[in-house]
Amino acid sequence: MKATAKRTLTPRAVVLATAAAVALIGSTSAATAFADDDGPAPQSSVQLSQNERHLDDTAKDRAQVKADKISQSEATAKALKAVPGTATSAELDNADRNGSLIWEVDILGKGHKKHDVTIDAGNGKVLNQHTDRDDDAAQDAAETQALVKADKTGHEKATDKAQKAVPGTVVSYSLDDNDRNGSTVWEVDVLGKDHKSHDVTIDAASGKVLSQHVDQDDNDGDDD
Secondary structure (H helix, E strand, C coil), rough: CHHHHHHHHHHHHHHHHHHHHHHHHHHHHHHHHHHHCCCCCCCCEECCCCHHHCHHHHHHHHHHHHHCCCCCHHHHHHHHHHHHHHEEEEEEEEEECCCEEEEEEEEEHHCCEEEEEEECCCCCCCCEEEEECCCCHHHHHHHHHHHHHHHHCHHHHHHHHHHHHHCCCEEEEEEEEECCCCEEEEEEEECCCCCCCEEEECCCCCCEEEEEEEEHHHHCCCCC
């Protein structure tokens, strides 16, 4: 009877044990994948306070610009020194988990690969750099390559044009396509001397200012 009972219970035990093992492996893999995707938060020499991290966009821009010690041009130069190529975007931002103030710079490097470079907004130190390896990385790189090919202005002239249109501090720029007609444009965000956030669009082919308006947070009136 014991032998029979053993033969009867063994398959069930094997199934349960196997299921438990699969579940354990799956949960461990998921946890590992989450940890890898999330990664360690950058530690910069400048942090925003807990309250500053939860301000609305424009108020946060003011706090970030006040704390920032590195201009967008300096941050971009540091990133390009670390990864030679063409800068396609940069943004002054803070890490959600610890409030570290950083510049995040995207570069289309050699071999037409996209690189993300993180710069300390306090001292200009390169905190991190990695190649984009997402599932759609190849497609993103191809699209970025097409934008770079169409661009005749460059980030330096684009940000200069934006600051002439709206005197202030550039908090981000990005090479992108125009949703309306598909043309290549530079989107530049400027915290103006009026302490309002302005969105300025520059034609990447001609360098002409196509539009400018106050960000919706401050939009008491449009300055187009």
